[in-house]
Amino acid sequence: MGDTVTLSVARYRPEQEAEPVFQDYEVPLRRDWVVLDALNHVKDRLDGSLAFRWSCRMGVCGSCGMMVNGEPRLTCAAFLSDHLPGPIRVEPLRFFPVIRDLVVDITSFLGKLKKVKPWIVRKEEKPISEGEYRQTPDQLDAYKQFSMCINCMLCYSACPIYGLEPSFIGPAAIALAQRYNRDSRDQGSRERLEVLSEHDGIWQCTFVGECSQVCPKNVDPAGAIQQYKLASATRWLSLLLPWGER
Amino acid sequence: MIPAARSTPFHPRWYRRRVSVWWWLEKGSYTLFVLRELTSVFVALFAALTLWQVRALAAGPEAYGDLVARLRSPGFLALNVVGLVSLLFHSVTWFNLAPKAIVLRIRGRRVPDWAVAGANYAAWVLLSAGVAAILLRA
Amino acid sequence: MEVFSCDVLVVGGGGAGLRAAIAVAETHPRLRVAVISKVYPMRSHTVSAEGGAAAVIKAGDTLDAHAYDTISGGDWLCDQDAVEAFVKEAPEEMLRLEHWGCPWSRDPDGTIAVRPFGGMKVQRTWFAADKTGFHMLHTLFQTSLKYEAVQRYDECFVTRLLVDGGRCQGVVAIELDSGKVLAVTAGAVILCTGGCGRVFPFTTNANIKNGDGMALAYRAGAPLKDMEFVQYHPTGLPFTGILITEAARSEGGWLLNKDGYRYLQDYDLGKPEPKPVLRSMELGPRDRLSQAFVHEQEKRRTLKGPYGDYVHLDIRHLGEKLINKKLPFVRELCLKYENIDPVREMIPVRPVVHYMMGGVSTDIRGATPLPGLYAAGEVACVSINGANRLGSNSLPELLVFGARAGEAAAAFAAGQDAPGPSVLRQVHDEEVRLERDVLGRTGGREKIVTLREEMHQTMEASAGIYRTGPALQRAAAKLRELQERVRDLSLDDRSRTFNTELTAALELSYMLDLAETIVHSALERRESRGSHQRTDYPDRDDGTFLAHSLARRGEDGTPRIEYLPATITRWPPGERVYGR
Numbered sequence: 001m002g003d004t005v006t007l008s009v010a011r012y013r014p015e016q017e018a019e020p021v022f023q024d025y026e027v028p029l030r031r032d033w034v035v036l037d038a039l040n041h042v043k044d045r046l047d048g049s050l051a052f053r054w055s056c057r058m059g060v061c062g063s064c065g066m067m068v069n070g071e072p073r074l075t076c077a078a079f080l081s082d083h084l085p086g087p088i089r090v091e092p093l094r095f096f097p098v099i100r101d102l103v104v105d106i107t108s109f110l111g112k113l114k115k116v117k118p119w120i121v122r123k124e125e126k127p128i129s130e131g132e133y134r135q136t137p138d139q140l141d142a143y144k145q146f147s148m149c150i151n152c153m154l155c156y157s158a159c160p161i162y163g164l165e166p167s168f169i170g171p172a173a174i175a176l177a178q179r180y181n182r183d184s185r186d187q188g189s190r191e192r193l194e195v196l197s198e199h200d201g202i203w204q205c206t207f208v209g210e211c212s213q214v215c216p217k218n219v220d221p222a223g224a225i226q227q228y229k230l231a232s233a234t235r236w237l238s239l240l241l242p243w244g245e246r
Numbered sequence: 247m248i249p250a251a252r253s254t255p256f257h258p259r260w261y262r263r264r265v266s267v268w269w270w271l272e273k274g275s276y277t278l279f280v281l282r283e284l285t286s287v288f289v290a291l292f293a294a295l296t297l298w299q300v301r302a303l304a305a306g307p308e309a310y311g312d313l314v315a316r317l318r319s320p321g322f323l324a325l326n327v328v329g330l331v332s333l334l335f336h337s338v339t340w341f342n343l344a345p346k347a348i349v350l351r352i353r354g355r356r357v358p359d360w361a362v363a364g365a366n367y368a369a370w371v372l373l374s375a376g377v378a379a380i381l382l383r384a
Numbered sequence: 385m386e387v388f389s390c391d392v393l394v395v396g397g398g399g400a401g402l403r404a405a406i407a408v409a410e411t412h413p414r415l416r417v418a419v420i421s422k423v424y425p426m427r428s429h430t431v432s433a434e435g436g437a438a439a440v441i442k443a444g445d446t447l448d449a450h451a452y453d454t455i456s457g458g459d460w461l462c463d464q465d466a467v468e469a470f471v472k473e474a475p476e477e478m479l480r481l482e483h484w485g486c487p488w489s490r491d492p493d494g495t496i497a498v499r500p501f502g503g504m505k506v507q508r509t510w511f512a513a514d515k516t517g518f519h520m521l522h523t524l525f526q527t528s529l530k531y532e533a534v535q536r537y538d539e540c541f542v543t544r545l546l547v548d549g550g551r552c553q554g555v556v557a558i559e560l561d562s563g564k565v566l567a568v569t570a571g572a573v574i575l576c577t578g579g580c581g582r583v584f585p586f587t588t589n590a591n592i593k594n595g596d597g598m599a600l601a602y603r604a605g606a607p608l609k610d611m612e613f614v615q616y617h618p619t620g621l622p623f624t625g626i627l628i629t630e631a632a633r634s635e636g637g638w639l640l641n642k643d644g645y646r647y648l649q650d651y652d653l654g655k656p657e658p659k660p661v662l663r664s665m666e667l668g669p670r671d672r673l674s675q676a677f678v679h680e681q682e683k684r685r686t687l688k689g690p691y692g693d694y695v696h697l698d699i700r701h702l703g704e705k706l707i708n709k710k711l712p713f714v715r716e717l718c719l720k721y722e723n724i725d726p727v728r729e730m731i732p733v734r735p736v737v738h739y740m741m742g743g744v745s746t747d748i749r750g751a752t753p754l755p756g757l758y759a760a761g762e763v764a765c766v767s768i769n770g771a772n773r774l775g776s777n778s779l780p781e782l783l784v785f786g787a788r789a790g791e792a793a794a795a796f797a798a799g800q801d802a803p804g805p806s807v808l809r810q811v812h813d814e815e816v817r818l819e820r821d822v823l824g825r826t827g828g829r830e831k832i833v834t835l836r837e838e839m840h841q842t843m844e845a846s847a848g849i850y851r852t853g854p855a856l857q858r859a860a861a862k863l864r865e866l867q868e869r870v871r872d873l874s875l876d877d878r879s880r881t882f883n884t885e886l887t888a889a890l891e892l893s894y895m896l897d898l899a900e901t902i903v904h905s906a907l908e909r910r911e912s913r914g915s916h917q918r919t920d921y922p923d924r925d926d927g928t929f930l931a932h933s934l935a936r937r938g939e940d941g942t943p944r945i946e947y948l949p950a951t952i953t954r955w956p957p958g959e960r961v962y963g964r
Contacts, residue, residue: 012261014259014260014261019261019263020261070272070273094263095265097260097261097262098260098261098262098263099260105260138351141356142351160265160269160270160276160279163265163269164265164269206279206283207343207346208275208276208279209275209279209343209346210273210275210276210279212346213275220346222346223346223347223349226343226346226347227346227347227348227349229347230347230348
């Protein structure tokens with residue numbers, strides 16, 4: 001391993017450029033440095049004008065998602081040494097509008113998240129004085145995986161459908177809807193069904209499967225979507241049977 | 247935000263890259279995905295072919311003989327070879343992805359992916375064996 | 385410039401901020417409540433908390449027991465009336481969160497499970513695997529989406545509190561994606577911006593924890609309480625500062641020095657047992673464990689690494705199955721960020737700054753001495769944590785005091801008039817100042833990274849785990865020098881759009897103010913208590929110092945320190961005893 005590696009970073013300043021340009025920086029190559037450490041080195045010591053988001057440095061806040069050599073990655077979890085030889089290409093998350101340099105606009109996702117009603121819906125609330133809703137470890141397992149989403153948006157960057165149709169509600173939003181649908185305390189699946197079976201809902205998904213490949217938290221949104229497709233397609237059957245209802 | 251507006255100090259212009267029509271060539275997994283989707287064309291063709299065979303059968307042994315002769319032509323042979331490969335690809339990818347959609351729990355434990363996929367393969371083999379037995383006995 | 389208005393404005397969108405906003409929406413549904421944050425709410429630092437949240441629900445546990453553990457853990461500097469209210473309301477708040485969907489880990493019968501935690505005599509720490517803060521924050525954020533009354537200003541960086549007619553009436557902020565200056569006026573403002581761990585070089589805190597709210601309150605004339613009490617977490621990864629949760633020790637991990645010896649037994653923390661014993665050895669309180677590290681360092685029994693000294697945390701003997709079940713995130717962190725597998729290797733750890741016991745001084749309703757200004761969470765100091773916080777108390781604190789501050793602020797705001805012309809004049813003045821001194825600045829000779837590193841070196845050397853008068857004096861002088869030099873910063877980034885160099889400069893200036901309050905408060909407290917240890921005053925002095933320090937900004941910008949006695953109700957000061 002040499003001493004340094006080249007980072008090729010996409011720059012975009014709306015006041016200056018009509019479209020992004022690449023700028024190269026030489027950064028130290030340390031065994032325990034990730035791409036984010038290299039970007040911070042650039043910002044601190046080489047070029048203070050580089051703009052990017054980051055916060056926790058440990059893969060739980062979801063701020064630092066970017067394209068590293070064409071793949072959507074959390075830059076706090078992408079070791080420089082895994083991307084040799086350079087130059088390492090760092091670009092803003094694909095398929096999102098770019099505000100500046102490596103910062104993209106995610107407001108559309110927040111709108112989609114709100115649409116799927118990501119909260120416990122109940123016909124009747126149990127009073128606090130009666131204690132917790134009982135939920136066995138198995139019932140917790142039924143939705144636990146989908147609750148691990150950190151909203152990092154890597155799945156949207158991996159989804160070609162989202163790239164072609166930005167109004168597609170998308171992997172993370174559907175996975176979070178499923179997180180509540182499968183929670184034994186929730187009674188809101190019917191309300192969510194309306195939103196999810198719209199034109200831009202689950203049926204836009206053609207199971208490319210890339211979202212689950214890039215998800216850093218193993219949420220498996222592709223699985224969530226296919227399971228939901230199966231559930232909603234067989235739902236009409238349960239409506240016919242007197243004992244079936246969800 | 248209005249992407250096309252001119253940038254002023256308080257009105258940033260956000261950049262959207264156009265998605266190329268060749269997006270599916272940019273990544274191996276995307277290409278495989280598109281090929282997988284295209285296999286549905288061959289599924290349809292095979293279905294059409296089967297219907298054609300049934301019609302020919304109903305029309306009598308001569309019509310059927312004509313059809314069989316037609317199917318021996320190199321064009322149709324090639325089509326059938328490509329079709330068979332496509333259908334195999336179609337089936338294999340379908341069975342391998344089935345565990346994503348079918349989540350079964352027996353006594354609290356999730357049935358492992360290989361069991362779900364395996365069950366599909368097993369059913370395929372059994373049905374094929376059954377059909378082969380009927381056809382080859384004649 | 386745009387001026388928005390609302391009735392209650394919450395600054396900061398983490399656990400406390402979201403809980404406060406929901407409290408306003410629920411108790412006063414006709415009020416307009418807004419949350420303004422420099423990051424999207426789900427990025428707030430609450431998300432990193434791992435271990436758990438304590439509340440009394442199991443049989444065999446009592447509110448008094450929780451209160452006593454908290455008060456003795458805080459070395460008797462806690463306000464006992466606040467602690468009593470806290471332990472009483474914590475179970476209710478956590479159950480409310482469960483009703484909102486929080487995926488608490490469960491016992492086989494479906495009831496909420498608890499685990500042991502450092503400093504707690506009885507098992508009472510609720511947990512959601514080892515990502516408790518993550519699940520709490522996402523539950524709160526997703527639930528907050530239900531309330532139409534809650535308006536959000538995401539990615540807006542607050543630069544100043546508006547104070548007029550003796551009360552706080554809103555904020556001025558920079559909208560990051562456009563560089564526009566905006567103002568939000570309000571009947572009441574609640575600060576929920578978290579702590580300021582980034583004042584120190586080795587910290588578990590995220591990049592965004594620069595003490596914004598504390599500095600804003602300080603500059604507006606509100607006092608900061610107990611700033612000298614800085615909690616070190618004994619086990620953080622050396623390079624990144626990533627926290628290895630206390631739960632790794634409560635499940636049975638051992639701390640070993642370079643000779644493979646469980647060194648804590650040398651420091652009056654009990655005898656080493658094969659299984660973890662509550663309040664003993666590795667489950668002793670955080671400050672005692674961090675101090676033990678410094679002693680080991682002096683005895684040259686720590687290991688030397690490229691980023692500093694460290695010791696080992698050994699969890700290999702717990703086995704792969706238990707680690708994957710109870711500590712999956714610990715394993716993931718070690719593998720992903722330091723390339724170490726704790727199932728097979730020992731984890732390198734050292735004490736890292738984790739939490740600020742001090743903060744904006746509030747009463748038990750969350751109100752600061754400045755009318756209209758409230759605070760809750762790590763930014764505030766009520767004080768329930770005293771001189772040392774027990775692990776798993778800070779998450780319920782967000783809920784209890786977030787709710788209290790929300791209700792109190794709403795009640796206050798409901799009776800207030802709309803802001804007058806003098807407030808709007810202040811807004812205009814602040815915009816002019818920002819345009820001239822900040823957004824429009826040119827020239828300058830100092831770099832942000834240089835000043836930040838010098839601040840870090842100063843704080844680590846002088847205001848770390850052990851302090852002395854002369855070192856603190858030197859630190860105070862050095863910080864004065866840095867305060868001068870920060871006015872001469874040179875910025876490369878000339879864009880108005882999402883200028884993160886600008887925000888870094890503003891954050892540095894906040895941190896320097898706070899560093900000064902920490903150093904001056906430490907200098908004046910001539911005793912050792914909890915996490916504040918003076919080698920020149922090694923004993924606890926209840927006669928003079930059973931009181932909170934209050935730091936107020938003086939005319940020349942340096943802090944003036946006064947004292948406010950701690951509230952003692954039922955538990956007279958005793959000796960902090962562990963392992964016996």
